[in-house]
Structures are given as structure tokens and as C-alpha cells.
Amino acid sequence: MVGAAAASVVAGVALVPNWTAGAAVVDDPTVDPATKATFQRLADAVFTDRTQALVDDAKGGDTARHPRTSGFSGRVKLSGTQSHQESSALSQLRGRKSRLAQLGEKYSAAATSVTLDATQVKGRRATVDVTENTTLTYEKVKGTEPRTTGFQAHHELTFKADRQGDWQLTGIRDTDDGYLAVNQVAKPAVAAPATADSGPPEATRSSTSWPAPSKPKKLTGGTYDYRAMAAYAAKYWNNYNPAYPNYNGQGAGGDCTNFVSQTLKAGGWKHVPGYTSDYHKWFGTADIQSDSFVGVNEFSWFALSSQRVTSLANVYQLDVGDVLQMDFNKDGSKDHSMIVTYRSPQGVPYVTYHSTNTYNRSVASIIASYPTAAYYAYRT
Numbered sequence: 001m002v003g004a005a006a007a008s009v010v011a012g013v014a015l016v017p018n019w020t021a022g023a024a025v026v027d028d029p030t031v032d033p034a035t036k037a038t039f040q041r042l043a044d045a046v047f048t049d050r051t052q053a054l055v056d057d058a059k060g061g062d063t064a065r066h067p068r069t070s071g072f073s074g075r076v077k078l079s080g081t082q083s084h085q086e087s088s089a090l091s092q093l094r095g096r097k098s099r100l101a102q103l104g105e106k107y108s109a110a111a112t113s114v115t116l117d118a119t120q121v122k123g124r125r126a127t128v129d130v131t132e133n134t135t136l137t138y139e140k141v142k143g144t145e146p147r148t149t150g151f152q153a154h155h156e157l158t159f160k161a162d163r164q165g166d167w168q169l170t171g172i173r174d175t176d177d178g179y180l181a182v183n184q185v186a187k188p189a190v191a192a193p194a195t196a197d198s199g200p201p202e203a204t205r206s207s208t209s210w211p212a213p214s215k216p217k218k219l220t221g222g223t224y225d226y227r228a229m230a231a232y233a234a235k236y237w238n239n240y241n242p243a244y245p246n247y248n249g250q251g252a253g254g255d256c257t258n259f260v261s262q263t264l265k266a267g268g269w270k271h272v273p274g275y276t277s278d279y280h281k282w283f284g285t286a287d288i289q290s291d292s293f294v295g296v297n298e299f300s301w302f303a304l305s306s307q308r309v310t311s312l313a314n315v316y317q318l319d320v321g322d323v324l325q326m327d328f329n330k331d332g333s334k335d336h337s338m339i340v341t342y343r344s345p346q347g348v349p350y351v352t353y354h355s356t357n358t359y360n361r362s363v364a365s366i367i368a369s370y371p372t373a374a375y376y377a378y379r380t
Contacts (some may be wrong), residue, residue: 004118023186024127025156027118035167036119039128043157044114045069046078046086047132050183053093054100061097070199073279077225079160079168080324080349081214089185099368103210105348108139117154122251124161129154129175136182144344148363151358153181154236154249177247177254182365185351188328188373191255191335200279200301201326203334204311208367210348211312219320224380226321229267230341236262238357243286248353255353257337258284259296260323264339264380269308271372276351280305296334303378312377315363319347319379325374327374334376338366 045068069078069086077347078086100106102153132153140144159170174186198316215295236259240246242260248255261269261284274281276290279301292302303309309323318324318340326336338351342360350360367375 006166008225018121025118025120026265028120031119031121031126035121036096037117038167039126039157039159040114040116040130042072042076042078043116043128043132043155044112045072045132046172047110047114047134047155047183048110048353049086050089050093050185051112051134051136053090054107054183055095056097056101056106056108056338058171059139060207061110063236064161072164076159076167079342082169082171085092085172092185094185095347096368100365101369103364103368104140104141104346105362106143107136109137111135117142123308126159126161128157128159129241130157131179132264134181134183135145142344142348144346145348145362146350148344149180149182149358149360149362150160150238150355151361153184153356170283175249176356177249178256180313180331180353180366181356181359182361184356188370190329190331191235191333192353198243200288200297201304203300203304203378204313206312206375207314208316208357208375209314210316210364212316214314214345214347215318217319217321222265224238224268224321226267226319227342228380229263232266233259233263233339233352233358237352237354237359240354244284245286245289248357256355256372257296257299258289259354260337260339261289261293261299264321264323272306274303296337297325300325300334300376300378303380309378309380312379314316315367315375315377316349317379318351318363318377319343321380322349323378323380324341324351324366324367325376325378326370327376330372330374360366 049067051276052061079286112134115131120127154175156173159167160170267364271283272281279298281290282302283290291298322340324338325334338353340349341352342350349363352359
């Protein structure tokens with residue numbers, strides 16, 4: 001999601017290739033292990049409840065009657081306000097599950113684990129950074145779905161202790177530069193409108209209606225190796241390539257387009273050297289990246305003006321190695337980039353992306369989660 005202004009500031013700096021470089025909480029080693037473990041267990045219950053709300057009820061995914069967070073009391077529990085917010089979140093996620101079922105997608109199982117990254121306690125207040133790793137198993141509705149989809153997300157939790165020293169969870173903040181995890185309900189981050197220069201090309205908005213028949217691409221043997229793109233994305237979706245800077249958690253807008261550009265480069269896209277701010281140029285190394293390599297809108301301008309891509313009329317025409325972009329609030333400035341890593345025989349594309357790190361999520365799931373966004377699909 002990096003915009004041009006932010007990219008020009010950081011383009012020449014080799015940033016630390018992991019998310020913790022942007023973590024806000026400084027770990028306090030004096031916090032006792034039992035307290036840390038208590039925080040971690042409640043966080044695990046919260047995000048497990050959210051994930052299970054998406055699982056087919058017939059497969060044991062009903063959290064309405066048996067949420068895991070209801071088993072916490074005394075030493076640690078949800079505050080009254082947070083309990084209400086979690087109930088609202090679970091209701092939204094169950095609605096998302098219903099919309100997905102109408103599109104022919106279900107999850108048969110899920111696994112969520114939460115690790116505690118840093119804890120800071122000041123008086124009766126505590127702030128905790130955690131990493132959530134979730135895997136959802138696709139129920140074989142059509143029989144050709146990938147086995148699983150997974151994501152990694154980061155959160156900051158706030159706790160407040162009462163006079164007896166019992167803790168209540170009072171807030172949850174998603175700290176990735178993006179809100180596209182399968183079980184997230186927060187409002188997506190929106191990039192500042194891009195500044196047009198020299199009349200950059202405008203992308204054509206793509207329809208989201210189903211179905212949209214499309215001939216499969218030839219994945220190898222042509223100008224680009226699309227299987228190599230999918231393999232690169234599978235390797236680095238949550239294990240960032242240290243040969244490039246990592247913009248997630250750096251306050252620069254996220255790593256989504258940087259990751260897409262790396263993936264395209266792995267499949268044969270060649271550098272076009274020049275000034276970093278010239279959207280007709282495209283290049284990315286460990287030391288310097290063009291705005292078009294890391295910026296959502298700038299990437300679109302380069303890709304269209306260079307004729308390396310063509311706009312697709314419908315998102316369901318996307319195939320492996322193609323790119324999908326989103327404009328959450330339809331203000332004309334795109335906010336997020338993703339790359340297709342699988343397409344089912346029935347015509348459902350599955351995307352992989354950074355910020356929040358996600359692998360093989362169906363386009364149907366994206367649309368069900370963000371039905372009011374504008375979508376832009378590109379054939380590479």
C-alpha cells in the first residue's frame with residue numbers, strides 16, 4: 001500500500017526484514033511469566049472464537065453458544081465493553097460465513113495459535129503485542145479447492161487491572177498495515193489519494209458478478225513463467241525475502257505491492273531503470289525501489305502504460321500470476337494489491353498477499369468481506 005511520497009523517503013533504506021521492527025510495545029522483562037501466559041491464553045481464545053465463527057456449523061464451528069472467551073473469569077476476562085464488541089464481531093463473521101456459503105465456499109476446520117511478542121505493564125494498565133497464525137481448511141464443496149488458506153496477523157491488546165489485581169481486556173487494535181485477514185472485522189485502512197502526474201492511465205473497474213467464463217492461461221513456456229510466480233508467493237507470503245526491504249509495520253503503507261512486484265519479477269518481469277518517481281520506470285533491489293515497485297497506484301500506472309497488463313472486465317477472469325487491486329472507499333485511489341496463486345477449474349481465483357500476510361484466499365471471500373469496495377483486475 002505504499003504511496004509515492006512515503007516510498008521516496010524509504011526507498012534507499014534497507015529496512016529490517018521482519019514485522020517486529022515496527023512493533024509499538026517495548027517488552028518489560030520484569031512481568032512475571034504467569035501474567036504473560038494469562039494474557040496469551042485470553043488472546044488465543046478471542047482470535048480462535050473469531051476464526052471458528054467462519055467454520056461450517058455442521059463441522060463444529062458454532063461459537064454462538066460456546067465461545068471460548070466465556071470460560072474466562074477472575075484472573076483475566078473480557079471487559080463488559082469488549083465482550084459486547086466481540087459479540088458484534090462474531091455476528092459479523094457469521095454473516096460473512098453465510099455470504100460465502102451462497103457463493104459455494106465453506107470451511108470445514110480451523111486452527112489458530114497466538115504467540116506473545118512483547119508485554120508492558122505500567123501500574124494497572126498493560127499493553128501486549130501478539131502474533132496470530134491461523135489456518136482454515138476448505139470444505140470440498142466443488143472438490144477442487146486448495147487444501148487450506150492461512151494468514152498471519154499482528155495485534156495490540158490493552159488490559160486494565162482492578163483493585164484485586166484481576167485483569168480485563170479492554171481493547172484490540174490490528175497493527176498490520178492492512179485489514180484483510182479472513183477473520184478481521186475492522187474498517188480497512190485507506191491510502192491518501194494519489195497525486196496524478198503527466199496524466200497517468202486510469203484502470204478500468206472490474207465487475208464482481210459470478211460466473212465469468214475465461215480460458216485458462218498457459219502457465220509456462222510463454223513470455224512469463226506464471227508457475228514460478230505462484231511458487232515465489234508460496235515461499236515468501238509469511239517469510240519475507242531478506243533480499244528486499246519489508247514495509248509492513250513501518251508506517252509506510254504496507255508491503256502488499258512490494259510483494260506483488262517481487263513475485264512478478266520472479267516470473268520474468270524485467271527492470272526498467274530510471275528515476276524512482278517516474279511511473280514509467282519499474283525496479284526493485286535491496287537498496288532502492290521505484291515508486292511503481294512499491295506503490296499501489298504507481299504500480300497500476302506503470303503496468304498499464306507499459307502494456308505489461310490489460311484490464312479484465314470481471315474479477316473471476318483472473319488466473320495465476322494476474323493482479324487484483326482494491327479501492328476500499330471508491331475515492332479513485334487504490335489501497336491494496338494481491339496476486340493470484342491458484343484458479344479452480346470452476347473459475348474461482350485465489351489470491352496471496354502481504355499486509356496482512358495471507359495465502360490462497362478466494363476472491364469470493366474477499367468480495368464477501370468487502371462488498372462495497374471497487375475492484376481492478378489485471379491480466380499479466
